[in-house]
Amino acid sequence: MEIKNESLHSEASAISRKLGGLILLSATEVEFLESIQNNRVRIEKGDTFVQEGSEFLATFIIRSGWVARERNIGDGRRQIISLALPGDFIGLHVNFKRQAAYDAKAMTDVEAALIEPSRVLEIHQQYPVLASGLSWSTVREYNILGEQAVRLGRKSATERLSHLILELYHRLDLVGLAGPESITFPLTQDDVADALGLSSVHANRTFKELKKRGLIEYSRDDIELIDIEKLKSLAGFNPAFLSGFDNEPQPVVKVG
Amino acid sequence: MEIKNESLHSEASAISRKLGGLILLSATEVEFLESIQNNRVRIEKGDTFVQEGSEFLATFIIRSGWVARERNIGDGRRQIISLALPGDFIGLHVNFKRQAAYDAKAMTDVEAALIEPSRVLEIHQQYPVLASGLSWSTVREYNILGEQAVRLGRKSATERLSHLILELYHRLDLVGLAGPESITFPLTQDDVADALGLSSVHANRTFKELKKRGLIEYSRDDIELIDIEKLKSLAGFNPAFLSGFDNEPQPVVKVG
DNA sequence: CGGCCAATTGATTAAACTCAATCTGCGTGG
């Protein structure tokens, strides 16, 4: 993990786009949000930059790339708990020891911002609108993980895969990273297997099945959602858990 | 004035016992924590008191009894996302619409305290130690749910059940509700099945298997942990995700 | 051209599910 400081971009960061897509942010708030992201790190694809049991040095905000929170249980079995996409936090809340309960591994090259705990406090004390945004992010992460539990516990392989694809499509869309009906998809089928609790062989067959049914197309690093309505119906997908809105991003908090 | 953890009165509420078991709480903090629990509700066993999609009216603190956060997907399938025990919150963080992403259902008669959003804000602004306690509770809930994902995605039926039993044993112990080597267990085998992503028939056979191996005994509403060490070894159970403290050596497993 | 990682396919096995009966403990109304 190589660390370098960079100057402010003119374009809004993913976290600003994400929060801005749901709340009306004032210029001051956006500025602050951008200003706390100056301490940047680049993480190489494949790098496990947070180890289970080790101490969080700071909170990460993903600026670009995909990260997997995962648990490796001794005998080679692995479960991807959740995926962190641009605009997401790693280690926003920590326990008293700041001890990680999972590995965080870069699935692509990643750019992240390192946020000091004091800056998070500052948000809570001086930027109430942003603080409510953090609260929203927190409950959203929890709900995403809840859906993951439903997928793993009660859905078939085809339901799991189509549900995951739709979740990623909606989440990427919120930060402006989804195509009209496609997403870039950097995960290997092994990764998908470990995200969905399947063997890699079965993950492969499940991809093939969705393709055969005319629901998706996929290549090395893209998935095309050919028939979103059928995908939703197969997956039993309701996007409510992602926003808490009736699918319509609407500003509900006015400028301070 | 600061008081020792052990000197918390036995009449202190579960949430005070839980936080007091981990942080040194001042008398003022304990008093405040108790005072915000005056608005109490009784919830009858079987009552789904929060509906998926409906609005949270307040935050609940469970004072006694067990609650399941669960998702019911149209066709009769159900997944218990997580269990809330005495001292746990329901709806601590909410999204902008305060919309629940899951049902909350009482698995026993429950007593809960209703906390106004303004009191939660008050904690963050005036009781920094308690605020850090809430942050700890938040990340703990997330980590518990992460373990649930590992159970559902990557563990066998016997591993899942023994892991769940151990988790509940440790969590109940933290609030003084576990026996020396037993817990009260109000869930039906149907509930266990829906928590572990199994059929009820298989849940039953898994109970039988653990009993046959001399790991547990169970009756209508108790589970005895006959051989905790063997249970831990079978489950692959490491309590780190529950506390984040070094109460016990935490081996960091490295898979090469 | 190799080498390598990921994807794909075929064959077989195993874990868990479904379906269908019972069985059991317990509370209740007569």
Place this chain on the structure above:
DNA sequence: CCACGCAGATTGAGTTTAATCAATTGGCCG
């Protein structure tokens, strides 16, 4: 006090989904 009803637990038999084992193929890069 007892028969009845009922929810939950238990058991047996057969089926299904997904896992495992074992090659093979495909694409990309140095």
